[in-house]
Amino acid sequence: MLLAIAWRNIWRSRTRSLVILIAITLGLASGIFYMAFYKGMLDQRINSAIKTEASHIQIHHAKYLTNPDKKFVITSTDSVVQAIRAEENVKAVSSRLIVNTMIQSPTTGSGVKVTGIDPTMEAQVTNLHSKLIDGSYFEEDRRNPIIIGEKLAEKLKVKLKSKLVITVQDMAGNITGAAFKVVGIYETSNTSFDEKNVFVRQTDLSRLLAIGENTSHEIAVLLTQNEQLNPVARKLRSELSNLSVKTWREIMPEVSLLESSFGLTMYIFIGIILLALLFGIVNTMLMAVLERTKELGMLMAIGMNRVRVFAMIMLETVMLSLFGGLCGIILGWLLNLYFGATGIDLGAWSAAYKSMGFDTLVYTRLSWSISLQVAIMVMVTGIIASIYPALKALRLKPGEAIRIDM
Amino acid sequence: MNVIEVKQLKKIYNTTEVKVNALNGVDLTFEQGEFAAIVGPSGSGKTTLLNMLGGLDEPTEGEIRIGGTNILELSSSKLIDFRLRNIGFVFQAYNLIPVLTALENVEFIMQLQEVPKKERQQRAIALLEQVGLGDRTNSRPSKLSGGQQQRVAVARALASKPKFVLADEPTANLDSKSTANLLDIMEELNRKENITFVFSTHDQRVVNKARRVITLEDGQIISDLKKE
Numbered sequence A: 001m002l003l004a005i006a007w008r009n010i011w012r013s014r015t016r017s018l019v020i021l022i023a024i025t026l027g028l029a030s031g032i033f034y035m036a037f038y039k040g041m042l043d044q045r046i047n048s049a050i051k052t053e054a055s056h057i058q059i060h061h062a063k064y065l066t067n068p069d070k071k072f073v074i075t076s077t078d079s080v081v082q083a084i085r086a087e088e089n090v091k092a093v094s095s096r097l098i099v100n101t102m103i104q105s106p107t108t109g110s111g112v113k114v115t116g117i118d119p120t121m122e123a124q125v126t127n128l129h130s131k132l133i134d135g136s137y138f139e140e141d142r143r144n145p146i147i148i149g150e151k152l153a154e155k156l157k158v159k160l161k162s163k164l165v166i167t168v169q170d171m172a173g174n175i176t177g178a179a180f181k182v183v184g185i186y187e188t189s190n191t192s193f194d195e196k197n198v199f200v201r202q203t204d205l206s207r208l209l210a211i212g213e214n215t216s217h218e219i220a221v222l223l224t225q226n227e228q229l230n231p232v233a234r235k236l237r238s239e240l241s242n243l244s245v246k247t248w249r250e251i252m253p254e255v256s257l258l259e260s261s262f263g264l265t266m267y268i269f270i271g272i273i274l275l276a277l278l279f280g281i282v283n284t285m286l287m288a289v290l291e292r293t294k295e296l297g298m299l300m301a302i303g304m305n306r307v308r309v310f311a312m313i314m315l316e317t318v319m320l321s322l323f324g325g326l327c328g329i330i331l332g333w334l335l336n337l338y339f340g341a342t343g344i345d346l347g348a349w350s351a352a353y354k355s356m357g358f359d360t361l362v363y364t365r366l367s368w369s370i371s372l373q374v375a376i377m378v379m380v381t382g383i384i385a386s387i388y389p390a391l392k393a394l395r396l397k398p399g400e401a402i403r404i405d406m
Numbered sequence B: 001m002n003v004i005e006v007k008q009l010k011k012i013y014n015t016t017e018v019k020v021n022a023l024n025g026v027d028l029t030f031e032q033g034e035f036a037a038i039v040g041p042s043g044s045g046k047t048t049l050l051n052m053l054g055g056l057d058e059p060t061e062g063e064i065r066i067g068g069t070n071i072l073e074l075s076s077s078k079l080i081d082f083r084l085r086n087i088g089f090v091f092q093a094y095n096l097i098p099v100l101t102a103l104e105n106v107e108f109i110m111q112l113q114e115v116p117k118k119e120r121q122q123r124a125i126a127l128l129e130q131v132g133l134g135d136r137t138n139s140r141p142s143k144l145s146g147g148q149q150q151r152v153a154v155a156r157a158l159a160s161k162p163k164f165v166l167a168d169e170p171t172a173n174l175d176s177k178s179t180a181n182l183l184d185i186m187e188e189l190n191r192k193e194n195i196t197f198v199f200s201t202h203d204q205r206v207v208n209k210a211r212r213v214i215t216l217e218d219g220q221i222i223s224d225l226k227k228e
């Protein structure tokens, strides 16, 4: 019956309860929606970090990452690739040649990272082929095709079929160069990436560098699931002990940091919203208690003990908070479902976000477990908010409270 | 056997600048089955006395025994439980929980006593029928007249099977018809079921119904008359 009393009491001062309920609903809905927005943005960033940039695991010569010199190669690449392919949970593998050098257009030049890929192997690991906005993905079998980012094309003032000259020092130390023809222009969600990365066929780059057969600088590994990351990395580390094995979290620590700080950031964010709501709830319940002095005095007089009085006030507070909380979570979910399907265009801010690698069309993401955690936080807030009003009620002296003439 | 026994009861209120001697050495006993009225002008100490008898307030001096128990020795939580199991209360107003129906209000006190649901419901219905509200069990207090509300309060007071019922000016807010009606019900319960009632009033018609009339003045008993 305490439950029924608590619930009905909420609706006694309808306006007052509605005001606080709306405050809780809107506060939480916006909190949850922001969380879903941030999570969506983060997931897209992680997804592009894996699918476009780093893959799940990268393998290099032990010294390559600290000093990306072309001389630190992985020898007998084919057998290494074979060994990795044989691992469980490995979906695809692609080996690459990499050289950091200058690229020149008729008008200007720029420093870039030239990656030599096997187009079919690479397509199984990264999604470069699906990011083309112009041209095609190494389809024609002509000499020296190159795919560059939209941002670089803009910078070099080149178009499809333009000629670009790559100058390198070959393995023997001779300065040499070759002309490449732009066959494709890609665009990812990360403009910095697009400006720095160009892709050529491995065979072309190998010829230019005069590098031996069966060598590479980098082997990218795509797994069936991100959850397998650590176990597979651990196995590869023990098997390829003379090579460096890094996960995308190690290769892109800035993305990994965003991922790991998400939980804490959200708890603090929701915590601040709830703290603000806490004061509103305390105030509402304090008014409810003061207004019911005589009734509470009567209840204590006829024999309702402290525990029950406390429980009654607490139940009322928790119900009020939780009801508002659930409305907020539902509203947050509705917004999440809508914008999870249509996406939110960052519009005016897109340039800034794109340079940091974030998609400009964000699809919100929300998980049930997070909603449940928020609901629990709301309940705890309700319990905390009830303490002061309930103590206030307990301090009433029934003999005094019930007096009519005072 | 005395249901209530008080000796040399004194109450001094220090809350205001001047000390108020609300009760000034009251000796009283009540026996099982009494139907007693406490009368006296406003400010004479009626409410103070009833609050002491009901364990709602502590005297400055004196002794209170209820059914042999010295209630002043009870801890405050024991005292609440003691009230729940031994004393029925009817106040002048604010007797009922506004969000509960008449039936739920009567059931509520039995729920505090942890009476099983079924027994609780049957007893609540029977009591409401006894006070003539068998057809209003599902009405909330705001839908009942003042007299009906007081009758629900009487039913609620009896529901807990108390040793006696204390009623502080139960008819003060009622018209004469409702007053007579409430008193008739109380008298009948007293006569048929031997329930002890101690009530205060300053309404002469209510006084006339009482079988014992205790008159207070300035916190002292100036007369204690038993009829018949």
Ligand SMILES: Nc1ncnc2c1ncn2[C@@H]1O[C@H](COP(=O)(O)OP(=O)(O)O)[C@@H](O)[C@H]1O
Residues within 6 Å of the ligand: B013, B014, B015, B016, B020, B021, B022, B040, B041, B042, B043, B044, B045, B046, B047, B048, B049
């Ligand atoms: N809490 C209090 N503080 C100070 N004086 C009080 C208090 N309660 C009652 N009194 C005083 O005690 C006296 C007796 O009051 P009360 O018992 O209410 O009388 P009655 O019920 O007969 O009208 C009155 O003078 C009243 O003003």
Ligand SMILES: [Mg+2]
Residues within 6 Å of the ligand: B046, B047, B048, B169
């Ligand atoms: Mg009085």
